[in-house]
Amino acid sequence: MAGVASYDRRVILRREIKMYSKKVLDHFRQPRNMGKMRDPSAVAQEGNPVCGDVMRIYLKIGKNKEGKDYIKDIKFQTLGCAAAIATSSIMTEMVKGKLLDEAVKVSNQAIAEALDGLPPVKMHCSVLAQQVLQKAIKNYQSKNSHR
Amino acid sequence: MNKPKIYLDYAATTPVDPRVIKAMAPFWQEKFANPSSLHFFGQEAKQALDQARSKVAQFLGAKFEEIVFTSCATESINLAHKGLLENFYLRMKEKPRVITTPIEHKAVLATLEHLQKLGWAKIDYLKVDQTGLVSLSDFDSLIKPETVLVSIGFVNNEVGTVQPIKKIGNWLKLANEKRKKQGWAKIYFHSDVTQAVGHFKINVDKLNLDLASFSGHKFYAPKGIGVLYLRSGVPITRQQDGGSQENHQRAGTENLSFIVGLAKALVIVEKERSQETKRIRNLSKRLIKGLLKVPGVHLIGNCQERAPHIVSILVDGVEGESVLLALSDLGIAVSSGSACTSGELKPSHVLLAMGISPSKAHGSIRFSLGRWTMRKEIDYLIKVFPGAIEKLRRIGKGINKN
Numbered sequence: 001m002a003g004v005a006s007y008d009r010r011v012i013l014r015r016e017i018k019m020y021s022k023k024v025l026d027h028f029r030q031p032r033n034m035g036k037m038r039d040p041s042a043v044a045q046e047g048n049p050v051c052g053d054v055m056r057i058y059l060k061i062g063k064n065k066e067g068k069d070y071i072k073d074i075k076f077q078t079l080g081c082a083a084a085i086a087t088s089s090i091m092t093e094m095v096k097g098k099l100l101d102e103a104v105k106v107s108n109q110a111i112a113e114a115l116d117g118l119p120p121v122k123m124h125c126s127v128l129a130q131q132v133l134q135k136a137i138k139n140y141q142s143k144n145s146h147r
Numbered sequence: 148m149n150k151p152k153i154y155l156d157y158a159a160t161t162p163v164d165p166r167v168i169k170a171m172a173p174f175w176q177e178k179f180a181n182p183s184s185l186h187f188f189g190q191e192a193k194q195a196l197d198q199a200r201s202k203v204a205q206f207l208g209a210k211f212e213e214i215v216f217t218s219c220a221t222e223s224i225n226l227a228h229k230g231l232l233e234n235f236y237l238r239m240k241e242k243p244r245v246i247t248t249p250i251e252h253k254a255v256l257a258t259l260e261h262l263q264k265l266g267w268a269k270i271d272y273l274k275v276d277q278t279g280l281v282s283l284s285d286f287d288s289l290i291k292p293e294t295v296l297v298s299i300g301f302v303n304n305e306v307g308t309v310q311p312i313k314k315i316g317n318w319l320k321l322a323n324e325k326r327k328k329q330g331w332a333k334i335y336f337h338s339d340v341t342q343a344v345g346h347f348k349i350n351v352d353k354l355n356l357d358l359a360s361f362s363g364h365k366f367y368a369p370k371g372i373g374v375l376y377l378r379s380g381v382p383i384t385r386q387q388d389g390g391s392q393e394n395h396q397r398a399g400t401e402n403l404s405f406i407v408g409l410a411k412a413l414v415i416v417e418k419e420r421s422q423e424t425k426r427i428r429n430l431s432k433r434l435i436k437g438l439l440k441v442p443g444v445h446l447i448g449n450c451q452e453r454a455p456h457i458v459s460i461l462v463d464g465v466e467g468e469s470v471l472l473a474l475s476d477l478g479i480a481v482s483s484g485s486a487c488t489s490g491e492l493k494p495s496h497v498l499l500a501m502g503i504s505p506s507k508a509h510g511s512i513r514f515s516l517g518r519w520t521m522r523k524e525i526d527y528l529i530k531v532f533p534g535a536i537e538k539l540r541r542i543g544k545g546i547n548k549n
Contacts, residue, residue: 051486052509079543081468081487
């Protein structure tokens, strides 16, 4: 793949990025937290009907010293393009170890920024990653509403 | 370790043949003049232009004055369709009708959609079967008195399906004879032959073509040069106005160096075709055999009527763009028809027209071979392909896709 010049961050935001950043390619080539989970606390799957990407995540929720819910472990599986794989991968990295209350607030923009940006046509992948995470958290919370 | 650089996207474009570059060389600084100039510089250029035009005409079995040089196949297609329809629209009482297929290149489809939007034509689409072939029997129901044009691509660029152009041409010839007796207008026949030029003999009389469009950059000429074959007597209104070049059909100083390049590229194609096509077909057979060893890989297109250089597959459990990148990382350049690879996030219109669902089209990969494709490159691809697919399948394994 042709090298992407190191652009000034402002230029990235102004200009339309057509190619994937190094971070996207890195997560695509070596996804983090990829796979299934035994006895997950919650599972969620979300698909993008337009482009066809599908993401599935597994959460293992634990309680920290203060008794608050946090993401002890997280795993993902994605059937989709490089951006879909990269956004789901980095999302798992971003929220692993976080309190549920914090994790649910992670925005798609934060996910895209963590990857040093995405081409405009691929931004929907970051939205998908955010949605699948929120869905999983919601699934957990509705199952455990008495806590 | 050196990453290999294997190009298997010849259907997208091709490198310029060194012999073509050599043929073009004198035209930058020596024979650079405007062929319309009356001085000796100009006349030398004019001579070269005439020679090139003759070669192109000879390749097609056409007449000298029936060759129009354009900037590319897209321009030729625009000129053919808009030029013809503008002429008919002005002269006909009823709206002219055009028959085409849903698997044409966007250049044809977008041009016709634009003409329909302007109100200059009504488009009728032939059906294609699962392999991408049109059926002659559909013609009967679609042909109307106001039908003026049939536009069907010879070889589809995405799946390699070869249409029965000769049969269609003959059918139209007979149909036109009947129509003449009924006092109905003649139906003209255009074919986008861009992907066919490199591997098929194209004789405009044998195929009964009135118009044909193609680009140089699919057969080792540079990008930026194309041809419109325009049979004498076919009435088009020129679309690029200005001077009188190209027999008043397309104004603009001739791109002589590129025209010479294209002509040379055609001569090479003609000379080497029988050997080259056989070689490519053997390589693609080898590739297909190797790819099909991987479970969940499906060959698409027609088994018999397929171009020698295009191998289009659907792979279960993976998405096209990710396969493309994975192969690119392994040093292999290919293409895909998945929604994620298109600018508008829509799966290939060709695959959809063939009845392939959007989710199956998700896993489409296209390999296209060419002049410098070597057997060891195909063998390397066959070797690394299963591993690349397996890795991606593992990433998406647990997904329930309905």
